Amino acid sequence: VTTDERVRNALRERAAQEPPPLDDELVALLEHDLEQHDRNALIKRMMVAGGALIIAIVAAWQMLPGTPSTQRHVHVESTTTTVVPQRNTHAHPTSIIATPAPSPAALLDAGALETHLVTTPTVPNQPPSSPSNAELPGASQVTPGTAPVTPVTAPAPLASNPNFWAIAAEVHDGQDQPLVVVFGKAPTNSTVHVASSLGSHDYSINDQGDFRWSYKLSHSLPTPPVDFDVTCDGCGELHLQISHFDASPAQPGPNVGFSPFFVSHQTDWNPGGFLFGGFDTLARSNSVTVSSKYGSFTFAVRDGVGARVQFPGAPMDATFPVSVSSGTATPVTYSVTRTR
Amino acid sequence: VQGAGASGLTTEERRAAVVALYREHRPALLRYARLLSSDDAEAEALVRSACVRYYASWDGRDHDGIDDALLAELLDAARKRKPRVRAEADPVQRALARLSPRQRETVVLRLYGGCTEKQISRLIGCAIGSVRTHWRRGINELIGALGDDVEAMQ
Numbered sequence: 309v310t311t312d313e314r315v316r317n318a319l320r321e322r323a324a325q326e327p328p329p330l331d332d333e334l335v336a337l338l339e340h341d342l343e344q345h346d347r348n349a350l351i352k353r354m355m356v357a358g359g360a361l362i363i364a365i366v367a368a369w370q371m372l373p374g375t376p377s378t379q380r381h382v383h384v385e386s387t388t389t390t391v392v393p394q395r396n397t398h399a400h401p402t403s404i405i406a407t408p409a410p411s412p413a414a415l416l417d418a419g420a421l422e423t424h425l426v427t428t429p430t431v432p433n434q435p436p437s438s439p440s441n442a443e444l445p446g447a448s449q450v451t452p453g454t455a456p457v458t459p460v461t462a463p464a465p466l467a468s469n470p471n472f473w474a475i476a477a478e479v480h481d482g483q484d485q486p487l488v489v490v491f492g493k494a495p496t497n498s499t500v501h502v503a504s505s506l507g508s509h510d511y512s513i514n515d516q517g518d519f520r521w522s523y524k525l526s527h528s529l530p531t532p533p534v535d536f537d538v539t540c541d542g543c544g545e546l547h548l549q550i551s552h553f554d555a556s557p558a559q560p561g562p563n564v565g566f567s568p569f570f571v572s573h574q575t576d577w578n579p580g581g582f583l584f585g586g587f588d589t590l591a592r593s594n595s596v597t598v599s600s601k602y603g604s605f606t607f608a609v610r611d612g613v614g615a616r617v618q619f620p621g622a623p624m625d626a627t628f629p630v631s632v633s634s635g636t637a638t639p640v641t642y643s644v645t646r647t648r
Numbered sequence: 649v650q651g652a653g654a655s656g657l658t659t660e661e662r663r664a665a666v667v668a669l670y671r672e673h674r675p676a677l678l679r680y681a682r683l684l685s686s687d688d689a690e691a692e693a694l695v696r697s698a699c700v701r702y703y704a705s706w707d708g709r710d711h712d713g714i715d716d717a718l719l720a721e722l723l724d725a726a727r728k729r730k731p732r733v734r735a736e737a738d739p740v741q742r743a744l745a746r747l748s749p750r751q752r753e754t755v756v757l758r759l760y761g762g763c764t765e766k767q768i769s770r771l772i773g774c775a776i777g778s779v780r781t782h783w784r785r786g787i788n789e790l791i792g793a794l795g796d797d798v799e800a801m802q
Contacts, residue, residue, distance in 0.1 A: 311791055312759070312787070315740075315759060315787070315790060315791065315794065316759040316760065318739075318740045318794075319683055319740060319756065319759050319760040320760060321740075322682060322683060322738065322740050322741065323679040323680070323682050323683055323760055324679065325682070327674075327675055327678045327679070327688075328688065330671060330674055334692065334696075335667060335670070335671070337696060338666075338667060338670055338696050338699055338700075339663065339667060341696055341697075341699075341700045342663045342666060342667075342699075342700060342703055343663075345700050345703065345704055346659060349704070
């Protein structure tokens with residue numbers, strides 16, 4: 309008999325002693341332990357929820373006008389002049405190079421999807437030209453201000469592959485820090501894959517159809533150009549590029565807390581349109597207003613996702629100012645040219 | 649706490665299922681627990697603790713390897729307790745108490761449970777190389793601690 313065998317036999321002998329029979333008291337002890345575990349887990353969840361609630365209340369409190377953290381913004385706004393800044397460098401235009409030609413079925417679907425993707429100018433005192441224009445979430449007529457508004461008749465919107473689009477741009481967040489965003493819309497229940505040298509991510513598209521990927525440039529400044537491949541299963545692939553980065557914070561000004569962006573003419577849309585949007589991190593308003601002499605309109609903005617805007621009333625090759633504003637922020641004016 | 653979880657079982661049903669597992673697996677778990685603890689009362693507490701830990705991580709679905717899952721929880725629970733050595737403890741108990749937790753688990757699983765190195769590696773969450781080290785050091789320490797008692801064993 310080896311030493312190992314002797315030790316093994318000793319262990320077995322100790323373990324094999326007849327255990328005391330299982331009685332109701334032992335079972336009751338286990339049931340008590342299980343109940344205690346559930347109580348502790350519930351208390352832990354409540355504490356986590358309570359902590360999150362407190363953080364939310366504190367954050368909301370700090371965003372109220374007059375609280376110390378927002379005094380800087382209030383002060384700046386109160387001394388704002390009426391001069392409209394010409395800030396076209398807030399977002400760097402990108403390009404959408406190619407999308408697959410839409411199938412006839414996709415074109416048939418385009419009418420329904422236009423309600424979420426296309427904003428056509430609404431003219432004061434004139435009803436929308438098509439039901440889809442009036443159904444834009446959050447859309448409303450906006451007083452054009454002092455600029456005269458030229459009545460236009462909006463043609464029926466037509467877009468190539470309107471159910472899948474994406475934008476890549478450099479914008480500034482509510483703390484004026486630069487970040488790269490890739491966002492857009494895709495059909496509900498599809499999967500979108502955003503890939504670049506800055507990272508990649510998969511998105512399951514929700515009922516709203518939105519997806520958004522962001523990258524803070526304060527972490528590290530990428531070497532331009534940066535290419536983005538945005539792939540949607542079953543609906544196409546987009547190639548975007550940002551060719552220039554500006555890591556410096558935005559200049560403090562009257563638009564602190566609201567970072568509008570504008571993306572130039574989209575080559576795959578016919579007739580041509582423009583993309584406007586903004587990040588209103590102070591939550592003064594959940595809408596963005598776009599105004600020009602060819603029409604003014606307001607659209608709901610969520611998570612910085614903007615809307616495509618057409619100016620069918622503008623003459624071809626005409627260059628005209630377009631003002632973008634949110635809440636009480638001073639509008640930012642962009643100079644745009646209709647080329648399609 | 650009521651309500652159905654991902655498995656569709658209510659909390660009461662999940663509790664009842666774990667109590668049934670306790671009734672079924674208690675004898676086997678208790679044998680391991682006796683080698684990993686200082687007395688029978690602590691062994692009973694270890695088995696209950698293993699069942700509660702299993703309940704906490706169980707998704708309510710049936711799956712294979714419940715025996716191993718419960719045993720792994722028992723080892724985890726025992727690892728967090730330092731075995732007390734009583735004056736009336738037998739030589740084996742005193743010798744086991746001198747081992748580190750991982751050495752004790754490896755020795756018990758191999759000598760008593762008859763587990764392979766791969767099984768031990770999975771149960772205690774160590775690489776196979778570490779299991780071999782725990783075994784070599786653990787068995788030497790155990791035999792050394794038993795001393796002349798080894799010769800008296802049959």
